[in-house]
Amino acid sequence: xxxxxxxxxxxxxxxxxxxxxxxxxxxxxxxxxxxxxxxxxxxxxxxxxxxxxxxxxxxxxxxxxxxxxxxxxxxxxxxxxxxxxxxxxxxxxxxxxxxxxxxxxxxxxxxxxxxxxxxxxxxxxxxxxxxxxxxxxxxxxxxxxxxxxxxxxxxxxxxxxxxxxxxxxxxxxxxxxxxxxxxxxxxxxxxxxxxxxxxxxxxxxxxxxxxxxxxxxxxxxxxxxxxxxxxxxxxxxxxxxxxxxxxxxxxxxxxxxxxxxxxxxxxxxxxxxxxxxxxxxxxxxxxxxxxxxxxxxxxxxxxxxxxxxxxxxxxxxxxxxxxxxxxxxxxxxx
Amino acid sequence: xxxxxxxxxxxxxxxxxxxxxxxxxxxxxxxxxxxxxxxxxxxxxxxxxxxxxxxxxxxxxxxxxxxxxxxxxxxxxxxxxxxxxxxxxxxxxxxxxxxxxxxxxxxxxxxxxxxxxxxxxxxxxxxxxxxxxxxxxxxxxxxxxxxxxxxxxxxxxxxxxxxxxxxxxxxxxxxxxxxxxxxxxxxxxxxxxxxxxxxxxxxxxxxxxxxxxxxxxxxxxxxxxxxxxxxxxxxxxxxxxxxxxxxxxxxxxxxxxxxxxxxxxxxxxxxxxxxxxxxxxxxxxxxxxxxxxxxxxxxxxxxxxxxxxxxxxxxxxxxxxxxxxxxxxxxxxx
DNA sequence: TTGTAGGCGTTATCAG
DNA sequence: CTGATAACGCCTACAA
Numbered sequence: 001x002x003x004x005x006x007x008x009x010x011x012x013x014x015x016x017x018x019x020x021x022x023x024x025x026x027x028x029x030x031x032x033x034x035x036x037x038x039x040x041x042x043x044x045x046x047x048x049x050x051x052x053x054x055x056x057x058x059x060x061x062x063x064x065x066x067x068x069x070x071x072x073x074x075x076x077x078x079x080x081x082x083x084x085x086x087x088x089x090x091x092x093x094x095x096x097x098x099x100x101x102x103x104x105x106x107x108x109x110x111x112x113x114x115x116x117x118x119x120x121x122x123x124x125x126x127x128x129x130x131x132x133x134x135x136x137x138x139x140x141x142x143x144x145x146x147x148x149x150x151x152x153x154x155x156x157x158x159x160x161x162x163x164x165x166x167x168x169x170x171x172x173x174x175x176x177x178x179x180x181x182x183x184x185x186x187x188x189x190x191x192x193x194x195x196x197x198x199x200x201x202x203x204x205x206x207x208x209x210x211x212x213x214x215x216x217x218x219x220x221x222x223x224x225x226x227x228x229x230x231x232x233x234x235x236x237x238x239x240x241x242x243x244x245x246x247x248x249x250x251x252x253x254x255x256x257x258x259x260x261x262x263x264x265x266x267x268x269x270x271x272x273x274x275x276x277x278x279x280x281x282x283x284x285x286x287x288x289x290x291x292x293x294x295x296x297x298x299x300x301x302x303x304x305x306x307x308x309x310x311x312x313x314x315x316x317x318x319x320x321x322x323x324x325x326x327x328x329x330x331x332x333x334x
Numbered sequence: 335x336x337x338x339x340x341x342x343x344x345x346x347x348x349x350x351x352x353x354x355x356x357x358x359x360x361x362x363x364x365x366x367x368x369x370x371x372x373x374x375x376x377x378x379x380x381x382x383x384x385x386x387x388x389x390x391x392x393x394x395x396x397x398x399x400x401x402x403x404x405x406x407x408x409x410x411x412x413x414x415x416x417x418x419x420x421x422x423x424x425x426x427x428x429x430x431x432x433x434x435x436x437x438x439x440x441x442x443x444x445x446x447x448x449x450x451x452x453x454x455x456x457x458x459x460x461x462x463x464x465x466x467x468x469x470x471x472x473x474x475x476x477x478x479x480x481x482x483x484x485x486x487x488x489x490x491x492x493x494x495x496x497x498x499x500x501x502x503x504x505x506x507x508x509x510x511x512x513x514x515x516x517x518x519x520x521x522x523x524x525x526x527x528x529x530x531x532x533x534x535x536x537x538x539x540x541x542x543x544x545x546x547x548x549x550x551x552x553x554x555x556x557x558x559x560x561x562x563x564x565x566x567x568x569x570x571x572x573x574x575x576x577x578x579x580x581x582x583x584x585x586x587x588x589x590x591x592x593x594x595x596x597x598x599x600x601x602x603x604x605x606x607x608x609x610x611x612x613x614x615x616x617x618x619x620x621x622x623x624x625x626x627x628x629x630x631x632x633x634x635x636x637x638x639x640x641x642x643x644x645x646x647x648x649x650x651x652x653x654x655x656x657x658x659x660x661x662x663x664x665x666x667x668x
Numbered sequence: 669t670t671g672t673a674g675g676c677g678t679t680a681t682c683a684g
Numbered sequence: 685c686t687g688a689t690a691a692c693g694c695c696t697a698c699a700a
Contacts, residue, residue, distance in 0.1 A: 015687090
């Protein structure tokens with residue numbers, strides 16, 4: 001491996017001078033500088049990141065911990081993070097598949113000394129307690145999880161607001177019997193979406209009906225199952241709000257299989273507004289979630305923290321969602 | 335930051351002993367070992383990756399260089415890489431958005447000393463020449479690019495075979511006037527798919543018609559434009575093969591806008607088999623590409639190389655594609 | 669079984 | 685303006 005010493009030797013100077021030139025730190029004579037650049041180029045010299053980080057205690061690397069890497073959701077988020085990181089000269093150390101707490105902890109530990117800061121998403125368990133095992137000096141941005149006091153910076157989606165907006169829209173269409181297919185149990189986003197659903201109903205003076213809250217797990221199959229169950233009820237709902245689009249797709253199938261039509265016979269809506277939503281038949285009404293922006297925002301805040309900039313007073317941030325009305329909803333029949 | 339020294343002090347031993355315990359290298363008395371483990375846990379000690387890599391010259395990190403991070407394609411590939419890497423105790427240093435050669439080069443350089451090996455995808459330019467700037471000792475797996483001699487390991491999709499299979503299917507349905515919407519210019523996969531299209535026609539004794547080869551750029555809009563152009567021809571084709579599914583979606587729209595129906599009036603097919611393909615109306619026939627497997631394969635081969643295992647004789651590997659026939663194709667009308 | 673000491677590639681702090 | 689030299693945190697002979 002070619003080191004700074006090789007460059008120094010070839011340029012006929014000391015390593016200190018080479019370092020000064022390459023980091024633009026300190027005065028160097030123009031001729032020496034050009035000789036050094038020449039030598040470095042010829043040798044294809046690149047400083048060793050590890051050695052550098054050892055002394056500067058900076059790695060120019062951001063750690064990203066995600067529960068999964070599946071589907072368009074995480075792809076978009078990583079894209080947002082990567083774009084911002086790249087602009088500021090940071091690399092990304094990525095680690096997915098941490099659905100279990102122990103895995104997440106191991107991954108966090110493994111990142112010590114390799115990253116300057118962390119972006120972690122853990123909708124399944126309280127990330128704040130998890131982060132306590134980390135040195136307090138390590139800046140961390142938490143995504144989509146319990147706030148856990150004001151000591152950590154948290155960025156999340158306005159799940160409750162989005163769900164509320166959707167249910168209010170259904171109410172405005174005239175629906176009174178509105179069911180919800182809930183997402184994975186113990187999932188942060190799910191719980192909040194359920195809350196939004198309930199509070200919108202409550203605001204309209206409608207008592208919550210346990211039979212109208214069916215458990216799903218975010219999968220298409222579970223959505224199909226849940227909707228089938230709802231349709232079999234003595235008094236079935238006139239509208240079904242699914243906690244995500246995948247389940248809504250399953251729901252669409254279930255409705256079709258039952259010989260009914262959307263939206264003529266029943267309304268089905270989702271949450272997330274994945275690209276597919278617009279291509280379904282009928283196009284699915286949903287709640288748009290700014291995933292790319294969430295990644296961008298997380299990276300921006302982390303880098304600010306890395307630069308020692310003071311944290312803005314609002315440590316907990318909510319990214320707004322947006323209601324997207326397509327043709328999968330209509331007023332209830334007769 | 336808590337270092338090995340802190341652990342040593344707390345356990346009342348020397349740093350050497352701590353190192354021996356933590357790396358299971360060398361004999362240590364049971365009591366000392368337990369004291370050390372205790373101390374390490376209490377202090378939340380994790381060795382500094384940089385310092386360690388300095389002396390072992392190993393980073394346990396794989397660099398991943400991609401042209402882009404947009405869409406389901408890269409997400410799937412990263413997932414494949416990550417899963418395999420994790421199983422073998424490797425981290426992922428990710429870097430996207432390298433459509434320009436200079437960017438790619440910069441990213442490669444920046445990874446020196448941070449990774450044990452590289453997985454690089456660069457469909458736009460010859461990656462082999464690019465890699466020449468890297469130290470020859472650095473194991474590299476190239477994805478979807480020119481072979482560039484036998485000195486590098488390359489993994490690619492069987493684009494030509496997939497295209498051929500699709501066109502042969504159309505021929506078998508009775509089509510003779512088959513057009514192709516080409517992908518982005520100078521793109522590796524595109525060129526190969528075009529080749530497959532041409533050779534299938536040739537094998538059927540059909541002379542290639544330049545008017546039936548329209549330029550696209552992988553975007554939905556370009557597909558729409560290209561298909562519109564084809565429909566306006568004096569003798570329009572009876573089937574249109576798009577180099578990817580996005581363009582096929584645009585093509586579907588164009589056909590619809592022209593007042594025609596798929597597949598009754600004209601056949602439209604794509605390539606890639608993205609999840610969306612199955613949900614379009616009509617469901618789109620396409621060529622399935624094993625993206626996740628490509629990522630898996632690349633990581634597996636790289637890790638084998640990292641362990642010093644000899645490279646299997648076939649340095650250039652082609653992953654098989656699979657024809658997926660749905661209802662967007664039918665025999666030509668009348 | 670244990671500790672001491674040297675060195676990995678850099679940068680930073682000194683003298684010159 | 686430049687060059688020794690001491691860290692940074694860790695591993696590994698070599699000695700004890």
